[in-house]
Amino acid sequence: MADKNQTPAAPLDAAAAAAAAFAAAKDHPFPDDIFTAPQLNWAVIGCGVIANQMAESLALAGRRLAGVANRTREKAVAFAERHGVEKVYDTVEELYADPEIDAIYVTTPHNTHIRYLRAALAAGKHVLCEKSITLNSAELDEARAIAREHGVVLMDATTILHMPLYRVLLARAASGEFGRMNLAQLNFGSYKEYGDLTNRFYNINLAGGAMLDIGVYALSLMRLFMESQPTEVVSLGNLASTGVDEAGGIVCRNAEGQLGVVSLTIHSKQPKRAVLSFDKCYVEISEYPRADSATIVWTADGRRETVTAGTEGYALCYEMADLERAVAGDADAASLIDTAADVMELMTRLRADWGVTYPEER
Structure with missing residues (x-):
């Protein structure tokens, strides 16, 4: 007989967790304080898990994608039928040339992002790009320069940057x-089997590895709460047989003496747990990539305070809303790319230290 007091099992993977979050949100009225800027016409490149989540997120808001492009047209057609998307483009070039499309969400593998960013931004489209936004800092610097040249917004879709x-x-x-933030401790671990080393997690030709897949979440949260970019970084990384990073331990310190301690692995389950330690309290956040609640434990008396804001199921809506706000002139939303650039600089530095180089970087 099951123990009634037993904590329910957590979803086994991110897709299952997202599905549960959508299910919890879909029967509630969509908040009127998320999409507050003028609405843009959106298209998506790619038809994978994230693209489907994006379409489902928009449906919660009573909105639909205006277009879709994919390497395989048959998948794009099926995607459009499933989500009520108006246009299916035969090529991405057709998408870039469509004057009715204002913004594009890039959801393809990491190593393809810069190719789409170059063309989409140069075509005058605003772009929200799935994490990891690029492979390295040089690529991100290039994309930001193109965005500035053409007067469009480039935004990183890492959910940490957008959750309320x-x-x-x-x-x-x-x-x-x-009080002062002194220490950020962050864990993130998932278990990916070795059985198929050609999958995106272990495949160096698909820019696999822990850093770009999950490290971006931990480092983004750490950087958000630090006063400045870490200047001292020490780390150890273990590589899989394919040459990608499988696990890593990272310690960072900035000029203000704030420390960040991060552990990552794609071959062992760990809680997605963050603890931010301040003078007067510590803040504990579970499942932090799309978290909508946190616990504050106050130093003086041990009192526990629960803080809630936003809804996990609307995670991708918050990303899109931030891009629309940035296009409308919101300086705070536009500045999120600066945090993303700092995180990318750290990830680039760490991969170099570990000897993880992708074919596109050679």
Whole structure:
């Protein structure tokens, strides 16, 4: 007989977790404080898990994608039928040339991003790009330069940068309520079997590895709460037989003496757990990539405070809403790419230290 007090099992993977979050949100009225800027016409490149989540997220808001392009047209047609997408493009060039499309969400593998970014931005489209936004800092610098040249917005879709919970916590931290942030500790581990080393997690030709797949979440959260970019970084990384990083331990320190301690693995299950330690409290966040709640434990008396903001099921809506706000002139939303650039600089540096080089970088 099952123990009634037993904690329910967590979803086994990110897709299952997202499905559960959508299910929890779909029967509730969509909030009127998410999409507050003028609406853009969106298209998506790619038809994988994230693209489907994006379409489902928009459906929660009563919106639909205007177009889809994919390497395989048959998949694009099936995607369009499933989600009520108006246009299917035979090529990405047709998408770039469509004057009715304002913004594009790139959801393809990491190593293809820069190719789509170059063309889409040069065509005058605003772009929201799935993590990891590029392979390295040089590629991101190039993409940002193209965006500036053509007067369009480039935004990183890493959910950490867009969840309302972090805006609330950052505002309280900035007010001095928490005191100084001294230490950020972040874990992220998933278990990917070795059975098929050609899958995207272990395949060096698909820019696999822990850093670009999951490290981007941990480092983004760490950087958000640090006063400045870390200048000292020490680490150890273990490589899989394919040459990608399988696990890593990272310690960072910035000029203000704030420390970040990060552990990553794609071959062992770990909790997605963050602890941000301040003078007056520590903040604990579980399942932090799309978190909508956190617990504050106050140093003076051990009192526990629960903070909630946003809804996990709307994670991709928050990303798209931030791009629309940035296009409308919101400086805070536009500045998110600066945090993304700092994170990319760290990831590029760490992969170099570990000897992880992708074919496109050779």
